[in-house]
Amino acid sequence: MVRDDDLYVAVPSFFRCPISLDIMKSPVSLCTGVTYDRSSIQRWLDDGNNTCPATMQLLHTKDLLPNRNLHRLIQIWSDSFRLPPRNSTSFSPPSSPFQPPLPKDQIRHLIHRLDAYTEPSSSFDSLSKIAQFARESDDNRKILAERDGFIQVLVEFLGGSGNAEDKNIGALEQVVRILDLVKDKIQDREELSRWMLKKSGQDCLASLLLIAQHGSVDSRIATAGVLESISVNAEAKILIAEKEGLLPQLLKSTAPEKDPTVIEASLSCLIALSTPKRVKVRLVHLGAVKLLSKLLWDPNSTTATVEEALKLLETVSSVKEGRGKICEDGKCVSGIVQRLLKVSSAAAEHAVTILWSVCYLFKERAAQEAVGRANGLTKILLLMQSNCSPAVRQMCADLLKIFRVNSKSVISCYDTKTTHIMPF
Structure with a gap:
């Protein structure tokens, strides 16, 4: 019998984030030279702090520089023990602490066995091992993506016959995780989209909806990634958006109380789907503006979440229905104004574009007044x-022209060519 002491592995202290004390998944350095895990330091900065947590030095810049050398060392160390970083969603816990990588000939055998099964529930063990193989390296993912007939088998499992309630969600989650891992290695993304949306029809989407509703956090993230990857053109986006229950579920997944990674993945998917006008209008009717407004006001929203929320608002502001809802919700307009500064250049650009659209281009009086009230x-x-x-x-400058005309304040004499801010 192996004692616990024999399985203990000492973690080098500099692999741990000074904030969370967990092994870093994405190490980044501040201008002070101290390295943190990206998610931990981003939360610290998002809370309004302007100091380095370890040294308490004031930060002259909040830029995060990826520490690629440390990331590579952590990856080599993790791979050597097959011990994934704690709380990592990129790995599934192995069955034993020192589980060796699966040999390629065994993977070929597992893929061959899949052809003999008609349902994913009967091949759950094989799918789990293949998912583990895909997580191990970029080369492994390429091998799976280029394997003749393998992707079609996964799609057939996902679109298998039967009602959604009768499907084995655990096995379907493994299928979606594999698809999400290998999607970037698939040469013809349009062909994958056709397989999932036309050949297997609504059955694939029904399975994806089931996972989005009841799956684990990492499988819901994978589902959003797969949906985004197959939304290759307007027709595909509309087919996905018109699947009953799918858009409402993606919007539900953006609620502030949800996991931040699920929120970001869902918003990214919604942005990809929202290009066609009819999808934008449907999102507005489903209450997207109100949900996005809540994210803008939520103090726990990450920088990525704010950027994506503003980008989706920018998208829906291009249709009349979207502008109407934004103008009706004064809190939404003031939330956009509050995010003009101190988030990121991308967030500022999205926020200005929304205000420019509703206030300058379409001259919505209600929005102009809301901007004035929000300073x-x-x-x-x-x-x-x-x-x-x-x-x-x-x-x-265009916005200032609008407010200069409509206001009797000192702004009316502001010269846009000046290089400083006039005192108020």
């Missing part, structure tokens, strides 16, 4: 004189 003029001035892009600066 938007000052923020627009600050943003205009920051290191923003020429496009953002021009939109700010």
